[in-house]
Every structure is written in C-alpha cells, then in structure tokens.
Amino acid sequence: MKLAVGLCLLLTLLSAYYIYIPLPSTVSEPWKLMLLDATFRGVQHLGHLAHHLGLSHYITVLNFAVMSFEILAPLSSESVRVSDVMFDKVLVRVFETTKLPSEDLKRSVIYIHGGGWALGSARMRSYDHLCRKMAEDMNAVIVSVEYRLAPDVHFPEQYNDVYVATKYFLHPDVLARYSVDPDRVAISGDSAGGNLAAAACQQLALDHSVSNKLKLQALIYPVLQALDFNTPSYQQNRDVPILYRPLMARFWLEYLNGDIGFIQPLLVNNHSALELSQATVSRAKLNWTSLLPSNFKKNYKPVVQTIGTPRVLEEVPAFLDVRAAPLLADKGVLQLLPKTYIMTCEHDVLRDDGTMYVKRLEEAGVQVTHDHYDDGFHGCMIFGIWPTYFSVGVRTMTNYIKWLDLNL
Numbered sequence: 316m317k318l319a320v321g322l323c324l325l326l327t328l329l330s331a332y333y334i335y336i337p338l339p340s341t342v343s344e345p346w347k348l349m350l351l352d353a354t355f356r357g358v359q360h361l362g363h364l365a366h367h368l369g370l371s372h373y374i375t376v377l378n379f380a381v382m383s384f385e386i387l388a389p390l391s392s393e394s395v396r397v398s399d400v401m402f403d404k405v406l407v408r409v410f411e412t413t414k415l416p417s418e419d420l421k422r423s424v425i426y427i428h429g430g431g432w433a434l435g436s437a438r439m440r441s442y443d444h445l446c447r448k449m450a451e452d453m454n455a456v457i458v459s460v461e462y463r464l465a466p467d468v469h470f471p472e473q474y475n476d477v478y479v480a481t482k483y484f485l486h487p488d489v490l491a492r493y494s495v496d497p498d499r500v501a502i503s504g505d506s507a508g509g510n511l512a513a514a515a516c517q518q519l520a521l522d523h524s525v526s527n528k529l530k531l532q533a534l535i536y537p538v539l540q541a542l543d544f545n546t547p548s549y550q551q552n553r554d555v556p557i558l559y560r561p562l563m564a565r566f567w568l569e570y571l572n573g574d575i576g577f578i579q580p581l582l583v584n585n586h587s588a589l590e591l592s593q594a595t596v597s598r599a600k601l602n603w604t605s606l607l608p609s610n611f612k613k614n615y616k617p618v619v620q621t622i623g624t625p626r627v628l629e630e631v632p633a634f635l636d637v638r639a640a641p642l643l644a645d646k647g648v649l650q651l652l653p654k655t656y657i658m659t660c661e662h663d664v665l666r667d668d669g670t671m672y673v674k675r676l677e678e679a680g681v682q683v684t685h686d687h688y689d690d691g692f693h694g695c696m697i698f699g700i701w702p703t704y705f706s707v708g709v710r711t712m713t714n715y716i717k718w719l720d721l722n723l
Contacts, residue, residue, distance in 0.1 A: 333353055334349050334350060334353040335349060336349055336352065336554070336556070337554075338555065338556075338662075339555065339662055341661065341662075341689055341690055342555070342662045342690055342692055343690040343691065343692065343695065343705055343706060343707035344705055344706065344707075347703075347704075347705060348556060348557075348692060348705075349556075351556070351557060351698070351703060352556035352557055355556070355557055358376070358377055358380040358381075359377065359562075361376055361380070362374070362376035362377050362380075372466050374433045374434070374464075374465060374466050374569055375466065377433070377434055378430075378433065378434045378435075378464065381430070381434050381435065381439075382434075382435070382436055382439060385436070385439040385440045385441065386436060386438050386439060386440075387438055387439070387440050387443045389408060389438075392447075393413070394412065394413055394414055394450075394451050395410050395411065395412060395413065395447050395450045395451055396410075396411045396413055397409070397410055397411075397443075397447070398411075399438075399461075402458075402460075402479070402480040402483040402484060402489075403479050403480065403482075403483040404479070405460065405461070405462065405476045405479055405480040405483075406437075406461040407437065407458050407459060407460050407461060407480055407484075408437045408438060408443070408446070408458075408459045408461065409456065409457070409458055409459075409493070410446045410447055410449070410450035410456065410457040410458075410459070411450065411456050411493065412450050412451065412453075412454045412455055412456065414451075414454050415454050418494065419494065420494055420495065420496035420499075421454060421455055421456050421493075421494055421495055421496065421499075422453060422454070422455040422456070422495070422496060422499040422500075422501075422723045423455055423456040423457070423458065423484075423490075423493070423495040423496075423499065423500045423501070424449060424453075424455060424456075424457050424458070424500075424501045424502070424503055424533075424719060424723070425458045425460065425480075425481050425484060425500070425501070425502045425503070425512075426442070426445075426446055426449070426457055426458065426459045426460070426503050426504060426508070427459075427460050427462070427477055427502070427503070427504030427505075427508035427509070427511045427512045427515075428442045428459065428460075428504065428505065428508045429504065429505040429506030429507050429508040429509070429535075429694070429697075430464070430506065430507055430508075431465075431506070431507050431562075431563075431566030431569070431570070432464065432465055432470075432473050432507045432510075432511075432566060432569070432570040433464050433465040433466070433566060433569050433570070434464070435464075436461060437459035437460060437461040438461065440700075441697040441698075441700065441703075442459060442697065443459075444699075444700055445696075445697060445712065446459045448712070448716065449716055449719070452716050452720065453716065453719060453720050453723070455723075456493050456494075456495050458480070458484055460476065460477055460480045460481075462476035462477050462480075462511070463476055465569040465570055465572075466569060469569075469570060469571065469572035470570050470571050470572065470633050470636075470638075470639055471633075471636075471638055471639070473507075473511060473570065474511055474514055474515070474638050474639070477511045477512070477514075477515050478514075478515045478518060478519075481502060481515050481519065482519070482522070482525060484500075485497075485500065485519075485525055485526075485527045485529075486527075487526070487527065490527065497527040498527075498530060499530055499723055500527065500529055500530060501529060501530055501531035501532065501533060501719065501723050502515060502516050502519075502529050502531075502532050502533075503531075503532065503533035503534070503535070503719075504534065504535065504537070505535035505536060505537075505694075505696060505697065506535070506536055506537065506538060506558075506665070506693065506694065507538055507566070507570075508535075509534040509535050509536065509537025509538065509539075509669075510537055510538045510539060510639075510641065512532060512533075512534060512537075513532065513534055513537055513539060513641035513672070514637070514638045514639070514641045516529055516532045516652060516653070517637065517641055517644055517648055517649075517651075517652065518638070520648065520651035520652055521648065521651070528653070529653050530653055530654070530723060531653050531654050531655070531656070531719070531722055531723055532652065532653055532654075532655050532656070533655070533656040533657075533658075533715065533718070533719060534655070534656070534657045534658070534669065534672070535658045535696055535711075535715065536658055536659055536660055536663055536665050536666075536669060536691075536693055536694075536696075537641075537657070537665065537668060537669050537672070538563070538665050538668055539640060539641050539642035539665075539668040539669065539671070539672050540601055540640045540642040540643060540668055540671075541564075541567045541571075541581070541634050541639070541640055542584075542586070542587040542594060542597055542598060542601055542634060542635075542640070542643075543584060543587065543598075543601050543603070543618075544560060544563075544564060544581050544582050544583075544584060545582075545583075545584055545617070545618035546603050546607075546667035546668070546671075547603065547607065547611055547612055547613060547615040547667055548611070548663065548664055548665065548666035548667040548668075548670075549664045549667070550615050551613070551615070552662055552663060552664045552666070553664065555662045555663075555664075555692065556692065557692065557693060557694055558663065558664055558665070558693040558694065559664075560582060560664055561578055561582065563664055563665070564577075564578045564581040564582055565578055567581070567634075568581075568631070570639070571631050571633045571634065571639060572631070573627070573630060573631040574630065574631075577624075577626075577627050577630075577631070580623075580624040580627055581627070583618065583620065584618050584619065584620055584623075585620050585623040585624040585627070586623060586624060586627035586628055586634065587620075587623070588619075588620035588621060588622055588623025588624075589619060589620065589621050589623075590621065590622055590623055590625075591623050591625060591628060593628055593635065594628060594635065597635050597640075597643050600642065600643050600675070601642065601643075601671065603617070603667055603671060604617060606670070606671040606674040606675065607667055607670055607671065607674075608670070611666070611667060611670060641672070642668060642671060642672055642675065646675075646678070646679050649675060649676055649679035649681060650679045650680055650681070652676065652679075652681050653681075654681070654682045654683075654722060655673075655676055655681055655682070655683045655684070656683075656684045656686065656715070656718050656719075656722070657669045657670075657672060657673050657683060657684070657685055657686070658686045658687075658688070658696070658711060658715060659685070659686075659687045659688070659691075660687070660688050660691030660692055660693060660695060661687070661688065661689045661690070661691060662690075662691065662692040662693075663691065663692055663693040664693065665693060666687075669685075670685070670687075673685045684718060686711075686714060686715070686718070688707060688710075688711060690707050691707050691711060692707075695707045695708050695711055696708055696711040696712050696715065699711075699712050
C-alpha cells in the first residue's frame, strides 16, 4: 500500500514538473494553457523519436495526432448546408446558409486554416465549428480550403492550391451557382492560413484576368516574414506556448523545403546578415524600429549580423519571395489591397509580423482595423469549444465575426 502511494505521489510530481512552465501573468487562463502545451510537447517528443528511429516524418506524426480525433464528415443542419466539393482539383468544404431564399445574393468568405503549412484541415472540428458559425451568424457562404500540406508538398504548392481555389470561386458562373454577391467576397485565414490569404489577396489585386475582386481581407495572427526571428515579439515570447520560436523556424523550413539544419542560423538572423546583398531591399521593409509602436518595442534591440550564412538564401531563395512572405511586398502592390482586419495577440511570437503589416498597409493608404488582445496567445481563436475552451478564444472569434458582419 505504501509503495502504491509512493509511486502515485512520484507520478504526480513528475507530471506537475512536466506540465508547469512559467507564464506571463496576463495570459488567458494559464493552467489550461499549460495543459494544452504539455499535450502538444508530448506529441512533439513522440514525433522526434519516430523521426530519429526512421519510423515516420516528424511532421506526419504531429499531423496524425492533431487530426486523429478531429476530422468531421460534412454534416448539414437546419440552418447550414455543408458539402465537400472540388474547385479546379482543390478540395474545399462549403458552408451555405439556408436561412435566406435561394435566389437572394449572399456574402461570402474564403477561409484558409492555419497549422504551419503542415498541420490541420478544413475538415477539423475546430475549423468546421468556426466556419459553420460564420455561415449562421452572417447568413453567408463560407468556402474552407483543404490545401495540401508539408511534407507531402512544399512551397509554392500550398499557395497555389489556395490561389487556384480562390480564383475558381470568383468566376461569375461559380458565384452565381452559390448565389453569392460578387461585390461582397472576403478572404481570411489564421496563422499560416493568414499568410496564404495575404499572399493570395496581393496576387489577386495584380491579376487582370480576375474580374471580381475581393472586398476585404481578414488576417488572424498571421505569419508574414522569415528574415527576422528576433523582432520584439519573438524575443519576448520565445518561451511562451504554443508556438515556440524554434518550431516556427522549423515550419518555415518544412514549407520552403529547406535543410532542417538551418534552424540555428535562422534563430540568430544569420540568413539576413548585412553582407548578404540579396536581402538588403527586403530587410528595409522589416525595420521594426520604425514600424512598431513604442509599447511593443519596449527595450528590445535589433539583432543584425554582419557576417552571415549565405548558404541559407542560396539554397532557400523563397525566403525573399513575396508569395511566401507577404510583408515584403512593394508599396505599389499594397496600395491595391482592400480594407483589412488584422488580429494580433500579446503573447505570440508573430505579434509583430501582423503589427508591421498594419503599419505598412496604413502607409500605403489602406484602411486597417488592428484588433489586439493583451491576454491572447497564438492559436487562441480556435480554442473556443470543449475540451480546449478558453474565454479569449470565444471573445476573439465573436469580435472577428462581428467585424466581418459589419464590413462585408
């Protein structure tokens, strides 16, 4: 009996040691976040083990764990009709409100899920819930894109899938099929999905073959650049879950098909050193000392290397491609973009990516709503249902949908 009690106590202590991490006092519901993070870290450890043993790719293990219990069939309800269809060889899940007469023109949002270009699905419970709620609350048609993922494909295939599906949907015949008003279509996405949405929105603004243009773009804690892994938010939140700095660097390398050994050079900004002339123009567009407000800059200093690792940009030139890094777009392109909503969270390494884009868009004359959450963390908007319920998740989702409803 004493042995059993002792083992139970030891197991409890070990579990508490594994779960507990110091978190900022202002983050939403810290103990829930610790539990969520411990689960995700455990999956990552299994992924590393399987990868080192040659059993499976690290990302494949992560995605299996993320989606094993999350994939839902396209189930319709009284108020929303759900179907999985192909848009020019790209799978999408369409959520159509049934509250309005079929002949009435409806608003529409093209939604791109997050997951580091490697995880997640439009068919996941969390994204199914989000898109279903959007369709119900806005009496709208929501198109959720099931783009292909790393490691099966790499850049630019994820971007291509999103662009092809979006362009297909904007065709007058397709909009008419779904009774969508061609003047009231938006594109949106979270995290890596925000990256793809921003890149597609830029390209659509330049594509003269597309007659119907987007009215809005809404980007949720988007990742928009990979030249500076030492912005103030990367420095401040390097140890804050659920998106740690090394994991974001790995996601970038998986997406761009780069050597995983480049993680360390990325983390110290060796790939954007002053000696690398091909990065000079791009670095100027990421000067956070002039793009960020003082309350975000705090006392952090730029990390700029004189001598770098030229192999990174030589082998992975896509770091400088605006389709991969929309924050690098020229001002002339930004001037063509529609009204924009950008959500950022204080406890997120990507906070400054979104905030710098806000500033660059405003300087280009674009009307921007910057919705910042002091208690938010990366990914929080999809954590608004059981068993990963966070109050900030409900609040961010409610305000995001409200903005779309008022502006679309």
